[in-house]
Amino acid sequence: MRAAxxxxxxxxxxxxxxxxxxxxxxxxxxxxxxxxxxxxLAESVIAADHQLDDIRSNLDALSIDLLARQxxxxxxxxxxxTSMRMSSDLERMGDLARHVAKVARLRxxxxxxxxxxxxxxxxxxxxxxxxxAKAGSVIASKDADSAISLExxxxxxxxxxxxxxxxxxxxxxxxPAETVVDLTLLGRYYERxxxxxxxVARRVxxxxxxxxxxxxxxxxxxxxxxxxx
Amino acid sequence: MRAAxxxxxxxxxxxxxxxxxxxxxxxxxxxxxxxxxxxxLAESVIAADHQLDDIRSNLDALSIDLLARQxxxxxxxxxxxTSMRMSSDLERMGDLARHVAKVARLRxxxxxxxxxxxxxxxxxxxxxxxxxAKAGSVIASKDADSAISLExxxxxxxxxxxxxxxxxxxxxxxxPAETVVDLTLLGRYYERxxxxxxxVARRVxxxxxxxxxxxxxxxxxxxxxxxxx
Numbered sequence: 001m002r003a004a005x006x007x008x009x010x011x012x013x014x015x016x017x018x019x020x021x022x023x024x025x026x027x028x029x030x031x032x033x034x035x036x037x038x039x040x041l042a043e044s045v046i047a048a049d050h051q052l053d054d055i056r057s058n059l060d061a062l063s064i065d066l067l068a069r070q071x072x073x074x075x076x077x078x079x080x081x082t083s084m085r086m087s088s089d090l091e092r093m094g095d096l097a098r099h100v101a102k103v104a105r106l107r108x109x110x111x112x113x114x115x116x117x118x119x120x121x122x123x124x125x126x127x128x129x130x131x132x133a134k135a136g137s138v139i140a141s142k143d144a145d146s147a148i149s150l151e152x153x154x155x156x157x158x159x160x161x162x163x164x165x166x167x168x169x170x171x172x173x174x175x176p177a178e179t180v181v182d183l184t185l186l187g188r189y190y191e192r193x194x195x196x197x198x199x200v201a202r203r204v205x206x207x208x209x210x211x212x213x214x215x216x217x218x219x220x221x222x223x224x225x226x227x228x229x
Numbered sequence: 230m231r232a233a234x235x236x237x238x239x240x241x242x243x244x245x246x247x248x249x250x251x252x253x254x255x256x257x258x259x260x261x262x263x264x265x266x267x268x269x270l271a272e273s274v275i276a277a278d279h280q281l282d283d284i285r286s287n288l289d290a291l292s293i294d295l296l297a298r299q300x301x302x303x304x305x306x307x308x309x310x311t312s313m314r315m316s317s318d319l320e321r322m323g324d325l326a327r328h329v330a331k332v333a334r335l336r337x338x339x340x341x342x343x344x345x346x347x348x349x350x351x352x353x354x355x356x357x358x359x360x361x362a363k364a365g366s367v368i369a370s371k372d373a374d375s376a377i378s379l380e381x382x383x384x385x386x387x388x389x390x391x392x393x394x395x396x397x398x399x400x401x402x403x404x405p406a407e408t409v410v411d412l413t414l415l416g417r418y419y420e421r422x423x424x425x426x427x428x429v430a431r432r433v434x435x436x437x438x439x440x441x442x443x444x445x446x447x448x449x450x451x452x453x454x455x456x457x458x
Contacts, residue, residue, distance in 0.1 A: 064306060064307065064310060067296065067306055067310075068302045068303070068306055071300040073297045074297070077293060077296055077297055078293065081293060081296075081313070084310070085317075088314075088317075165410065168406055168410060169406050169407055169410065173406065175406065177397055177398050177402065177404065177406075177409050178398055180406050180409040180410060180413070181394065181397060181398065181409060181413045184409070184410045184413040184414060185413060185417065188414070188417065
Protein backbone atom coordinates (compact mmCIF):
# COMPACT_ATOMS: atom_id res chain seq x y z
CA MET A 1 0.00 0.00 0.00
CA ARG A 2 2.71 2.49 1.01
CA ALA A 3 4.89 1.39 -1.91
CA ALA A 4 2.00 1.90 -4.34
CA UNK A 5 1.28 5.26 -2.74
CA UNK A 6 4.85 6.44 -3.14
CA UNK A 7 4.93 5.24 -6.70
CA UNK A 8 1.91 7.39 -7.43
CA UNK A 9 3.44 10.35 -5.62
CA UNK A 10 6.56 9.97 -7.78
CA UNK A 11 4.30 10.05 -10.83
CA UNK A 12 2.73 13.29 -9.60
CA UNK A 13 6.18 14.81 -9.03
CA UNK A 14 7.23 13.88 -12.58
CA UNK A 15 4.13 15.54 -13.95
CA UNK A 16 4.78 18.70 -11.96
CA UNK A 17 8.33 18.85 -13.29
CA UNK A 18 6.96 18.36 -16.81
CA UNK A 19 4.62 21.31 -16.18
CA UNK A 20 7.60 23.52 -15.30
CA UNK A 21 9.21 22.53 -18.63
CA UNK A 22 6.07 23.37 -20.55
CA UNK A 23 5.54 26.67 -18.74
CA UNK A 24 9.19 27.65 -19.24
CA UNK A 25 9.12 26.76 -22.92
CA UNK A 26 5.84 28.65 -23.37
CA UNK A 27 7.24 31.81 -21.78
CA UNK A 28 10.51 31.57 -23.75
CA UNK A 29 8.66 31.19 -27.04
CA UNK A 30 6.12 33.88 -26.13
CA UNK A 31 8.96 36.30 -25.46
CA UNK A 32 10.57 35.51 -28.82
CA UNK A 33 7.22 35.86 -30.57
CA UNK A 34 6.71 39.20 -28.85
CA UNK A 35 10.13 40.64 -29.66
CA UNK A 36 10.27 39.30 -33.24
CA UNK A 37 6.58 39.96 -34.00
CA UNK A 38 6.39 36.29 -35.01
CA UNK A 39 2.68 35.58 -35.25
CA UNK A 40 3.08 31.89 -36.07
CA LEU A 41 5.15 31.33 -32.97
CA ALA A 42 2.61 33.32 -30.95
CA GLU A 43 -0.20 31.13 -32.31
CA SER A 44 1.69 27.99 -31.40
CA VAL A 45 2.15 29.18 -27.80
CA ILE A 46 -1.55 29.99 -27.58
CA ALA A 47 -2.56 26.64 -29.08
CA ALA A 48 -0.22 24.65 -26.82
CA ASP A 49 -1.57 26.04 -23.55
CA HIS A 50 -4.22 23.34 -23.33
CA GLN A 51 -1.41 20.84 -22.61
CA LEU A 52 -0.82 22.46 -19.24
CA ASP A 53 -4.55 22.63 -18.60
CA ASP A 54 -4.86 18.92 -19.42
CA ILE A 55 -1.98 17.86 -17.19
CA ARG A 56 -3.38 19.92 -14.36
CA SER A 57 -6.79 18.40 -14.82
CA ASN A 58 -5.35 14.88 -14.85
CA LEU A 59 -3.21 15.62 -11.81
CA ASP A 60 -6.24 16.86 -9.92
CA ALA A 61 -8.17 13.71 -10.76
CA LEU A 62 -5.18 11.57 -9.75
CA SER A 63 -4.77 13.46 -6.48
CA ILE A 64 -8.42 13.15 -5.52
CA ASP A 65 -8.35 9.48 -6.42
CA LEU A 66 -5.25 9.04 -4.28
CA LEU A 67 -6.89 10.79 -1.32
CA ALA A 68 -9.96 8.58 -1.64
CA ARG A 69 -8.18 5.26 -2.10
CA GLN A 70 -5.13 5.65 0.12
CA UNK A 71 -6.51 8.02 2.73
CA UNK A 72 -3.11 9.47 3.53
CA UNK A 73 -2.52 11.34 6.78
CA UNK A 74 0.17 13.66 8.13
CA UNK A 75 3.00 14.38 5.70
CA UNK A 76 1.62 12.21 2.91
CA UNK A 77 -1.67 14.10 3.03
CA UNK A 78 0.15 17.43 2.92
CA UNK A 79 2.17 16.31 -0.08
CA UNK A 80 -0.95 15.51 -2.07
CA UNK A 81 -2.74 18.73 -1.14
CA THR A 82 0.38 20.80 -1.84
CA SER A 83 0.84 19.12 -5.22
CA MET A 84 -2.62 20.23 -6.23
CA ARG A 85 -1.69 23.79 -5.36
CA MET A 86 1.54 23.60 -7.29
CA SER A 87 -0.26 22.36 -10.39
CA SER A 88 -2.63 25.31 -10.05
CA ASP A 89 0.34 27.74 -9.93
CA LEU A 90 1.97 26.09 -12.93
CA GLU A 91 -1.19 26.10 -14.99
CA ARG A 92 -1.56 29.79 -14.24
CA MET A 93 2.02 30.40 -15.40
CA GLY A 94 1.03 28.84 -18.72
CA ASP A 95 -1.90 31.27 -18.91
CA LEU A 96 0.47 34.19 -18.36
CA ALA A 97 2.77 32.99 -21.16
CA ARG A 98 -0.30 32.74 -23.37
CA HIS A 99 -1.21 36.33 -22.46
CA VAL A 100 2.24 37.49 -23.58
CA ALA A 101 1.80 35.60 -26.86
CA LYS A 102 -1.58 37.26 -27.34
CA VAL A 103 -0.05 40.71 -27.08
CA ALA A 104 2.35 39.68 -29.87
CA ARG A 105 -0.55 38.46 -31.99
CA LEU A 106 -2.65 41.53 -31.30
CA ARG A 107 0.04 43.92 -32.54
CA UNK A 108 1.25 41.85 -35.51
CA UNK A 109 2.67 42.86 -38.00
CA UNK A 110 3.83 45.70 -35.74
CA UNK A 111 6.05 44.99 -32.74
CA UNK A 112 4.31 45.64 -29.41
CA UNK A 113 7.62 46.48 -27.71
CA UNK A 114 9.47 49.61 -28.87
CA UNK A 115 13.16 49.11 -29.76
CA UNK A 116 14.28 51.04 -26.70
CA UNK A 117 12.63 48.47 -24.41
CA UNK A 118 13.46 45.28 -26.32
CA UNK A 119 16.49 44.31 -24.28
CA UNK A 120 14.57 45.08 -21.11
CA UNK A 121 11.74 42.70 -21.97
CA UNK A 122 14.27 40.13 -23.14
CA UNK A 123 15.81 40.24 -19.68
CA UNK A 124 12.42 39.78 -18.02
CA UNK A 125 11.87 36.76 -20.27
CA UNK A 126 15.25 35.34 -19.30
CA UNK A 127 14.60 35.75 -15.59
CA UNK A 128 11.20 34.10 -16.09
CA UNK A 129 12.82 31.13 -17.83
CA UNK A 130 15.48 30.81 -15.15
CA UNK A 131 13.06 30.97 -12.26
CA UNK A 132 10.70 28.33 -13.63
CA ALA A 133 13.66 26.04 -14.44
CA LYS A 134 14.77 26.39 -10.83
CA ALA A 135 11.24 25.69 -9.62
CA GLY A 136 11.38 22.43 -11.60
CA SER A 137 14.70 21.47 -9.98
CA VAL A 138 13.32 22.27 -6.54
CA ILE A 139 10.26 20.08 -7.14
CA ALA A 140 12.49 17.22 -8.28
CA SER A 141 15.21 17.58 -5.62
CA LYS A 142 13.09 18.86 -2.71
CA ASP A 143 16.12 20.99 -1.88
CA ALA A 144 15.05 23.84 0.37
CA ASP A 145 18.30 25.73 -0.20
CA SER A 146 17.82 26.03 -3.95
CA ALA A 147 14.26 27.09 -3.23
CA ILE A 148 15.64 30.11 -1.45
CA SER A 149 17.74 31.08 -4.46
CA LEU A 150 14.52 31.61 -6.43
CA GLU A 151 13.75 34.55 -4.20
CA UNK A 152 16.83 36.29 -5.62
CA UNK A 153 15.60 35.80 -9.15
CA UNK A 154 12.28 37.18 -8.04
CA UNK A 155 14.05 40.24 -6.64
CA UNK A 156 15.75 40.63 -10.03
CA UNK A 157 12.31 40.51 -11.67
CA UNK A 158 11.03 43.14 -9.25
CA UNK A 159 13.95 45.40 -10.17
CA UNK A 160 13.29 44.95 -13.89
CA UNK A 161 9.62 45.66 -13.32
CA UNK A 162 10.40 48.84 -11.41
CA UNK A 163 12.77 49.97 -14.16
CA UNK A 164 10.12 49.26 -16.77
CA UNK A 165 7.69 51.62 -15.05
CA UNK A 166 10.44 54.22 -14.75
CA UNK A 167 11.12 53.94 -18.50
CA UNK A 168 7.42 54.28 -19.35
CA UNK A 169 7.01 57.32 -17.10
CA UNK A 170 10.31 59.10 -17.82
CA UNK A 171 9.95 62.75 -18.78
CA UNK A 172 11.63 62.24 -22.12
CA UNK A 173 9.54 59.10 -22.84
CA UNK A 174 6.70 59.84 -25.15
CA UNK A 175 5.25 56.44 -25.92
CA PRO A 176 1.79 56.16 -27.48
CA ALA A 177 -0.93 55.24 -24.98
CA GLU A 178 -1.24 51.83 -26.66
CA THR A 179 2.41 51.09 -25.93
CA VAL A 180 2.01 52.18 -22.33
CA VAL A 181 -1.01 49.87 -21.94
CA ASP A 182 0.79 46.93 -23.60
CA LEU A 183 3.95 47.33 -21.57
CA THR A 184 2.06 47.79 -18.30
CA LEU A 185 0.23 44.52 -18.89
CA LEU A 186 3.36 42.71 -20.11
CA GLY A 187 5.25 43.84 -17.02
CA ARG A 188 2.52 42.41 -14.84
CA TYR A 189 2.45 39.09 -16.74
CA TYR A 190 6.19 38.51 -16.29
CA GLU A 191 6.04 39.60 -12.69
CA ARG A 192 3.14 37.31 -11.85
CA UNK A 193 4.86 34.43 -13.66
CA UNK A 194 7.83 34.84 -11.31
CA UNK A 195 5.51 35.16 -8.28
CA UNK A 196 3.88 31.82 -9.06
CA UNK A 197 7.30 30.18 -9.47
CA UNK A 198 8.28 31.49 -6.04
CA UNK A 199 5.00 30.21 -4.68
CA VAL A 200 5.77 26.72 -6.04
CA ALA A 201 9.22 26.76 -4.44
CA ARG A 202 7.83 27.95 -1.11
CA ARG A 203 5.36 25.11 -1.10
CA VAL A 204 8.23 22.64 -1.50
CA UNK A 205 10.09 24.32 1.37
CA UNK A 206 6.96 24.04 3.45
CA UNK A 207 6.73 20.31 2.82
CA UNK A 208 10.39 19.80 3.67
CA UNK A 209 10.69 22.06 6.69
CA UNK A 210 7.11 22.45 7.82
CA UNK A 211 7.65 26.19 7.74
CA UNK A 212 5.94 28.49 5.33
CA UNK A 213 6.86 32.16 5.14
CA UNK A 214 3.31 33.12 4.36
CA UNK A 215 0.21 31.14 3.46
CA UNK A 216 -0.88 34.06 1.32
CA UNK A 217 -0.32 34.36 -2.38
CA UNK A 218 2.97 35.85 -3.41
CA UNK A 219 2.33 39.13 -5.13
CA UNK A 220 5.31 41.37 -5.18
CA UNK A 221 3.72 43.35 -7.91
CA UNK A 222 2.46 46.06 -5.67
CA UNK A 223 2.49 49.07 -7.90
CA UNK A 224 4.09 51.35 -5.40
CA UNK A 225 6.82 48.84 -4.58
CA UNK A 226 7.41 48.22 -8.25
CA UNK A 227 7.72 51.92 -8.77
CA UNK A 228 9.96 52.34 -5.77
CA UNK A 229 7.63 54.75 -4.06
CA MET B 230 -19.14 10.55 12.58
CA ARG B 231 -21.15 11.73 9.56
CA ALA B 232 -23.04 14.22 11.71
CA ALA B 233 -19.81 15.65 13.08
CA UNK B 234 -18.41 15.78 9.56
CA UNK B 235 -21.38 17.71 8.22
CA UNK B 236 -21.25 20.07 11.15
CA UNK B 237 -17.65 20.88 10.26
CA UNK B 238 -18.54 21.28 6.60
CA UNK B 239 -21.24 23.76 7.60
CA UNK B 240 -18.62 25.67 9.55
CA UNK B 241 -16.41 25.81 6.46
CA UNK B 242 -19.33 27.07 4.36
CA UNK B 243 -20.03 29.82 6.89
CA UNK B 244 -16.40 30.90 6.77
CA UNK B 245 -16.42 31.00 2.97
CA UNK B 246 -19.53 33.18 3.02
CA UNK B 247 -17.83 35.44 5.55
CA UNK B 248 -14.87 35.70 3.16
CA UNK B 249 -17.20 36.93 0.39
CA UNK B 250 -18.49 39.62 2.77
CA UNK B 251 -14.97 40.73 3.63
CA UNK B 252 -13.82 40.71 -0.01
CA UNK B 253 -16.91 42.64 -1.11
CA UNK B 254 -16.53 45.20 1.65
CA UNK B 255 -12.82 45.58 0.85
CA UNK B 256 -13.48 46.23 -2.83
CA UNK B 257 -16.34 48.66 -2.08
CA UNK B 258 -14.19 50.64 0.33
CA UNK B 259 -11.16 50.49 -1.98
CA UNK B 260 -13.27 51.95 -4.79
CA UNK B 261 -14.49 54.77 -2.56
CA UNK B 262 -10.95 55.44 -1.35
CA UNK B 263 -9.78 55.54 -4.96
CA UNK B 264 -12.47 57.88 -6.25
CA UNK B 265 -12.45 60.19 -3.22
CA UNK B 266 -8.66 60.10 -2.75
CA UNK B 267 -9.37 59.06 0.84
CA UNK B 268 -6.02 57.87 2.14
CA UNK B 269 -7.31 56.84 5.56
CA LEU B 270 -9.92 54.59 4.00
CA ALA B 271 -7.26 53.19 1.66
CA GLU B 272 -5.02 52.45 4.66
CA SER B 273 -7.84 50.68 6.44
CA VAL B 274 -8.49 48.43 3.43
CA ILE B 275 -4.79 47.60 3.20
CA ALA B 276 -4.57 46.91 6.95
CA ALA B 277 -7.70 44.73 6.98
CA ASP B 278 -6.54 42.34 4.26
CA HIS B 279 -4.82 40.07 6.80
CA GLN B 280 -8.31 39.06 8.01
CA LEU B 281 -8.93 37.25 4.74
CA ASP B 282 -5.46 35.74 4.84
CA ASP B 283 -6.09 34.50 8.38
CA ILE B 284 -9.47 32.96 7.60
CA ARG B 285 -8.00 31.26 4.56
CA SER B 286 -5.13 29.91 6.61
CA ASN B 287 -7.50 28.61 9.31
CA LEU B 288 -9.79 27.09 6.69
CA ASP B 289 -6.86 25.28 5.11
CA ALA B 290 -5.81 23.87 8.47
CA LEU B 291 -9.40 22.84 9.22
CA SER B 292 -9.76 21.18 5.81
CA ILE B 293 -6.54 19.21 6.10
CA ASP B 294 -7.52 18.18 9.61
CA LEU B 295 -10.91 17.07 8.32
CA LEU B 296 -9.32 15.03 5.54
CA ALA B 297 -7.00 13.33 8.00
CA ARG B 298 -9.58 12.59 10.70
CA GLN B 299 -12.69 11.83 8.68
CA UNK B 300 -11.10 10.45 5.51
CA UNK B 301 -14.04 11.46 3.36
CA UNK B 302 -14.57 9.87 -0.05
CA UNK B 303 -16.65 10.67 -3.13
CA UNK B 304 -18.76 13.84 -2.83
CA UNK B 305 -17.63 14.66 0.70
CA UNK B 306 -14.01 14.56 -0.41
CA UNK B 307 -14.75 16.80 -3.38
CA UNK B 308 -16.51 19.30 -1.14
CA UNK B 309 -13.47 19.65 1.11
CA UNK B 310 -11.02 19.97 -1.79
CA THR B 311 -13.26 22.45 -3.58
CA SER B 312 -13.65 24.54 -0.44
CA MET B 313 -9.90 24.92 -0.25
CA ARG B 314 -9.90 26.23 -3.80
CA MET B 315 -12.71 28.64 -3.09
CA SER B 316 -10.87 30.07 -0.10
CA SER B 317 -7.86 30.56 -2.34
CA ASP B 318 -9.98 32.50 -4.87
CA LEU B 319 -11.52 34.63 -2.13
CA GLU B 320 -8.19 35.43 -0.54
CA ARG B 321 -6.92 36.52 -3.94
CA MET B 322 -9.96 38.79 -4.33
CA GLY B 323 -8.95 40.47 -1.10
CA ASP B 324 -5.45 40.98 -2.53
CA LEU B 325 -6.94 42.65 -5.60
CA ALA B 326 -9.03 45.02 -3.46
CA ARG B 327 -5.85 45.85 -1.55
CA HIS B 328 -4.11 46.61 -4.87
CA VAL B 329 -6.87 49.08 -5.74
CA ALA B 330 -6.47 50.72 -2.33
CA LYS B 331 -2.72 50.96 -2.90
CA VAL B 332 -3.24 52.89 -6.13
CA ALA B 333 -5.37 55.36 -4.13
CA ARG B 334 -2.65 55.67 -1.51
CA LEU B 335 0.12 56.02 -4.08
CA ARG B 336 -1.56 58.98 -5.77
CA UNK B 337 -2.84 60.74 -2.65
CA UNK B 338 -3.51 63.69 -2.33
CA UNK B 339 -4.13 63.56 -6.09
CA UNK B 340 -6.90 61.38 -7.49
CA UNK B 341 -5.60 58.48 -9.58
CA UNK B 342 -8.75 58.44 -11.71
CA UNK B 343 -9.43 61.45 -13.94
CA UNK B 344 -12.91 62.98 -13.64
CA UNK B 345 -13.92 61.74 -17.07
CA UNK B 346 -13.45 58.12 -15.94
CA UNK B 347 -14.84 58.35 -12.41
CA UNK B 348 -18.31 57.06 -13.21
CA UNK B 349 -16.77 54.28 -15.27
CA UNK B 350 -14.62 53.02 -12.38
CA UNK B 351 -17.57 53.44 -10.05
CA UNK B 352 -19.54 51.07 -12.27
CA UNK B 353 -16.72 48.54 -12.26
CA UNK B 354 -16.71 48.73 -8.47
CA UNK B 355 -20.47 48.20 -8.36
CA UNK B 356 -20.31 45.16 -10.61
CA UNK B 357 -17.48 43.79 -8.44
CA UNK B 358 -19.60 44.22 -5.31
CA UNK B 359 -22.62 42.62 -6.93
CA UNK B 360 -20.73 39.63 -8.26
CA UNK B 361 -19.05 38.80 -4.96
CA ALA B 362 -22.36 39.18 -3.10
CA LYS B 363 -23.88 36.69 -5.54
CA ALA B 364 -20.93 34.35 -5.06
CA GLY B 365 -21.69 34.42 -1.32
CA SER B 366 -25.36 33.55 -1.94
CA VAL B 367 -24.36 30.73 -4.25
CA ILE B 368 -21.99 29.26 -1.64
CA ALA B 369 -24.75 29.44 0.99
CA SER B 370 -27.64 28.23 -1.19
CA LYS B 371 -25.73 25.84 -3.49
CA ASP B 372 -28.13 27.07 -6.17
CA ALA B 373 -26.65 26.31 -9.59
CA ASP B 374 -29.10 28.63 -11.36
CA SER B 375 -27.96 31.72 -9.48
CA ALA B 376 -24.40 30.64 -10.19
CA ILE B 377 -25.12 31.04 -13.86
CA SER B 378 -26.35 34.60 -13.34
CA LEU B 379 -22.85 35.56 -12.21
CA GLU B 380 -21.64 34.95 -15.72
CA UNK B 381 -23.83 37.85 -16.85
CA UNK B 382 -22.23 40.17 -14.32
CA UNK B 383 -18.89 38.99 -15.56
CA UNK B 384 -19.93 39.86 -19.11
CA UNK B 385 -20.87 43.33 -17.85
CA UNK B 386 -17.40 43.61 -16.32
CA UNK B 387 -15.83 42.56 -19.62
CA UNK B 388 -17.79 45.28 -21.41
CA UNK B 389 -16.71 47.91 -18.91
CA UNK B 390 -13.13 46.75 -19.23
CA UNK B 391 -13.26 46.98 -23.02
CA UNK B 392 -14.75 50.47 -22.80
CA UNK B 393 -12.04 51.51 -20.37
CA UNK B 394 -9.33 50.56 -22.89
CA UNK B 395 -11.24 52.39 -25.61
CA UNK B 396 -11.37 55.52 -23.44
CA UNK B 397 -7.64 55.32 -22.67
CA UNK B 398 -6.74 54.86 -26.33
CA UNK B 399 -9.25 57.27 -27.91
CA UNK B 400 -7.70 59.77 -30.34
CA UNK B 401 -8.91 62.73 -28.35
CA UNK B 402 -7.73 61.19 -25.06
CA UNK B 403 -4.47 62.64 -23.94
CA UNK B 404 -3.95 61.19 -20.50
CA PRO B 405 -0.52 61.34 -18.88
CA ALA B 406 1.40 58.04 -19.07
CA GLU B 407 1.00 57.67 -15.30
CA THR B 408 -2.78 57.75 -15.66
CA VAL B 409 -2.65 55.20 -18.47
CA VAL B 410 -0.53 52.88 -16.30
CA ASP B 411 -2.80 53.31 -13.27
CA LEU B 412 -6.01 52.75 -15.22
CA THR B 413 -4.60 49.75 -17.08
CA LEU B 414 -3.72 48.09 -13.77
CA LEU B 415 -6.98 49.10 -12.11
CA GLY B 416 -8.94 47.65 -15.02
CA ARG B 417 -7.11 44.39 -14.62
CA TYR B 418 -7.69 44.30 -10.84
CA TYR B 419 -11.46 44.71 -11.19
CA GLU B 420 -11.59 42.24 -14.04
CA ARG B 421 -9.61 39.58 -12.16
CA UNK B 422 -11.76 40.15 -9.06
CA UNK B 423 -14.83 39.27 -11.14
CA UNK B 424 -13.04 36.28 -12.70
CA UNK B 425 -12.32 34.81 -9.28
CA UNK B 426 -15.95 35.32 -8.22
CA UNK B 427 -17.05 33.41 -11.33
CA UNK B 428 -14.52 30.73 -10.51
CA VAL B 429 -16.03 30.36 -7.01
CA ALA B 430 -19.53 30.05 -8.45
CA ARG B 431 -18.40 27.49 -11.04
CA ARG B 432 -16.87 25.37 -8.32
CA VAL B 433 -20.23 25.30 -6.50
CA UNK B 434 -21.99 24.31 -9.74
CA UNK B 435 -19.44 21.56 -10.17
CA UNK B 436 -20.18 20.19 -6.72
CA UNK B 437 -23.93 20.29 -7.31
CA UNK B 438 -24.07 19.02 -10.88
CA UNK B 439 -20.75 17.21 -11.27
CA UNK B 440 -20.18 19.29 -14.40
CA UNK B 441 -17.52 21.89 -14.73
CA UNK B 442 -17.29 24.09 -17.80
CA UNK B 443 -13.54 24.21 -17.53
CA UNK B 444 -11.07 23.16 -14.87
CA UNK B 445 -8.86 26.02 -15.96
CA UNK B 446 -8.70 29.38 -14.31
CA UNK B 447 -11.22 31.90 -15.50
CA UNK B 448 -9.40 34.72 -17.16
CA UNK B 449 -11.55 36.73 -19.49
CA UNK B 450 -9.05 39.48 -19.36
CA UNK B 451 -7.40 38.63 -22.60
CA UNK B 452 -6.24 41.96 -23.87
CA UNK B 453 -7.51 41.44 -27.35
CA UNK B 454 -10.93 40.31 -26.17
CA UNK B 455 -11.09 43.19 -23.75
CA UNK B 456 -10.29 45.55 -26.55
CA UNK B 457 -12.73 43.89 -28.92
CA UNK B 458 -10.03 43.03 -31.40
